[in-house]
Each structure stands twice: as structure tokens, then as C-alpha cells.
Amino acid sequence: MSFDLVAQQPKLQYLVQGVVAFGAVVALILLALHRGPARRRAAALLLLAPALLLLTVGLLLPALRTLVLSFTDSGGEAWAGLDNYVWMFTDPRALVALRNTLAWVVLVPALATAVGLRYAAAVVRARCRTFALSLLLLPMAVSSVGAGVVWKFVYAYRPAEAAQTGLLNRLVVAFGGEPEQWLVESPWNVLLLIVAMVWTQAGFAALLLAGAIRAVPVETTEAARLDGASPRQVFLRITLPAIRPTLLVVLLAQAVGTFKAFDIVRTMTGGQFDTAVLAHEMYDQAFRYGETGRGAALAVLLFVLVTPFVALQVRARRRAG
Structure with a gap:
């Protein structure tokens, strides 16, 4: 099967954009870390932000969704109470x-x-x-x-x-x-x-x-x-x-x-x-x-x-x- 470069071009663009965005975020974090003590707390929060985002998306939101579903019927749509x-x-x-x-x-x-x-x-x-x-x-x-x-x-x-x-x-x-x-x-x-x-x-x-x-x-x-x-x-x-x-x-x-x-x-x-x-x-x-x-x-x-x-x-x- 031949490799279609034209068909793969949008994916390559997304890949390049993702790498550039990641590099920009890392550069901003490193720049913030080299600032004065007053900005170190903000840098720490910035370093924690990706992990907190992943925990929210991958853990907190699914947990809340599961709690809501536990009060619904088999299809997860109609309210079933207890x-x-x-x-x-x-x-x-x-x-x-x-x-x-x-x-x-x-x-x-x-x-x-x-x-x-x-x-x-x-x-x-x-x-x-x-x-x-x-x-x-x-x-x-x-x-x-x-x-x-x-x-x-x-x-x-x-x-x-x-x-x-x-x-x-x-x-x-x-x-x-x-x-x-x-x-x-x-x-x-x-x-x-x-x-x-x-x-x-x-x-x-x-x-x-x-x-x-x-x-x-x-x-x-x-x-x-x-x-x-x-x-x-x-x-x-x-x-x-x-x-x-x-x-x-x-x-x-x-x-x-x-x-x-x-x-x-x-x-x-x-x-x-x-x-x-x-x-x-x-x-x-x-x-x-x-x-x-x-x-x-x-x-x-x-x-x-x-x-x-x-x-x-x-x-x-x-x-x-």
C-alpha cells in the first residue's frame, strides 16, 4: 500500500502544531521559573496545571458522571431515584x-x-x-x-x-x-x-x-x-x-x-x-x-x-x- 503524502498532510500539520504548542508551553514555564520569588508560586501552579487538568478530565468528571448515572434507569436517561x-x-x-x-x-x-x-x-x-x-x-x-x-x-x-x-x-x-x-x-x-x-x-x-x-x-x-x-x-x-x-x-x-x-x-x-x-x-x-x-x-x-x-x-x- 503506497503512502499518500497528500492524505497524510493534515495529520502532519496537527503533529507539528502540537509539538510547537508543547515547546511554547515549556518555554513559558522555564521563563517563569527564572523570574523572581514572587512568580515562583505562579510557575508551580503552571507546572501542576497539566496534571490537574488530566485529573479533572480523567477522574473527577467521570466520577461525577457515574454518580449521576447511579440515579437513572438502565438507559442512563430517565431519573430512577434510589x-x-x-x-x-x-x-x-x-x-x-x-x-x-x-x-x-x-x-x-x-x-x-x-x-x-x-x-x-x-x-x-x-x-x-x-x-x-x-x-x-x-x-x-x-x-x-x-x-x-x-x-x-x-x-x-x-x-x-x-x-x-x-x-x-x-x-x-x-x-x-x-x-x-x-x-x-x-x-x-x-x-x-x-x-x-x-x-x-x-x-x-x-x-x-x-x-x-x-x-x-x-x-x-x-x-x-x-x-x-x-x-x-x-x-x-x-x-x-x-x-x-x-x-x-x-x-x-x-x-x-x-x-x-x-x-x-x-x-x-x-x-x-x-x-x-x-x-x-x-x-x-x-x-x-x-x-x-x-x-x-x-x-x-x-x-x-x-x-x-x-x-x-x-x-x-x-x-x-
Whole structure:
């Protein structure tokens, strides 16, 4: 296919104009920065203006639009009042998503942090701690979709007369049991999805907590050992209180990330068999079923639930720092 220079000329003009405009803005900012102290505040505001504009266009306006849509009907046109919010707390499907989200927010941070803490405490003083921590960090290099695919293969089911391809069913059959459809039976399938999420998040917890444990003064722990304290007592009474701020940051960060859980559910079950969470149900209602108002209401609820955790996380980070 030949390159039509005449057809591309308007695009080239726009490109050149954009580059020239960008250069002019940069020149004005640099010129303002070299002025006196009285104009430095204006220069700072000028530097922040592009970011503030992008935040307004990409975050604030869509958030306000979503709030308005949550009070409209499925088409997003007629006013529906609080109908979408009433539906959210009365419809069985929506209540399942709320229940599952609560289970995720409680179990994922607790389990991921517990696994990460135990692993960090075991390897933090070892000579091969870098290699040991890297092993637990490997799942973080896999996307959530990739993790969902991996664990879907682990839970894969085939009839008893066929060779099992899923690791879990293969182990069950090897010990004389019958293969199970693990991702079909509720509520156990929710717990199995949570395991996949914990697998991806435990390394993050271990990395931060290992750094916090190494920051505990060695003199304090050695003095406790000389006084006759056991390793368990040293950990519970000295190490754990010392790393409490970091532990709180890890828990809150895990909780905030769990509210956004979507990829694993979408990849492994598609939200079927009572495994949907708020983020997935929001997607289904808005884009699969065309219920724009209900999807927006779920988005607003998700924002309201996440906000306190984010505020606590910011406060905890300030204290930990």
C-alpha cells in the first residue's frame, strides 16, 4: 500500500502544531521559573496545571458522571431515584456479590499477610534470603489474568474415567478419591479463588515485612535471648510490636487491592456459580446486561467502601515513615 503524502498532510500539520504548542508551553514555564520569588508560586501552579487538568478530565468528571448515572434507569436517561440502590441491597445476585466481596476483603489480606509474615520471619536472617524472597515474589511477575489461568488449570476437572489434567484432582485420584468440580460448588469455590489471589499477593507482604524485621535492632532481640526468652517469645513480644506500623500498611494495601479484584474471577469462573464480586458484578450489569444505572450504583458503592481504607492506609504510611 503506497503512502499518500497528500492524505497524510493534515495529520502532519496537527503533529507539528502540537509539538510547537508543547515547546511554547515549556518555554513559558522555564521563563517563569527564572523570574523572581514572587512568580515562583505562579510557575508551580503552571507546572501542576497539566496534571490537574488530566485529573479533572480523567477522574473527577467521570466520577461525577457515574454518580449521576447511579440515579437513572438502565438507559442512563430517565431519573430512577434510589431504585438502583434498593435493588443492590435486595436482589439475590447483588447480595451474593456483596457477601463474596466481604469474604475477599477479610480473608485475602489476613491470609496473604500471615503467609508473608511467616515466610519473611523464616528467611530474613538466612544467607540465601534474597533468593528465598525472590521465589515468593515470582507470582507477582504474573498478571492477575495469568494467575487465574494457572489456577484454573490446577482446579481443572475431567470425568473419573478420563486422565486428570488438573493438579488438585490428580492428587485426589492418586490417593483413591473421586475428581471434583472444584469451581462449581459454592461457597468452596470462593475460597479457592481467594487462594489464587493470596498466591499473587503473599510476596508483596513478605518483601515489606522482611525489611521491617531487619530494621528491628539486633541488640534488643539479643538482650531478650540472654534473658531466657524463646524465639517465639522474642518474635511475639519484641519483633511483632516493632513492625506493627508496617504490618498495618500491608494489611490495608492488601484490602484496597482486594476491592478491585476482577481479573481472577473473570478468568476462572466468569462470575458464575455464586462467585461474583462487586467489581465483576459492576462490569456485568453495565456492559453485559446494559443496566447502566445499576452498574454505576455498584461503582459508587465500591468507591464508598474503598475510601475509608485508603484514608487509613495514608495515615498508616505516615506513621510508618
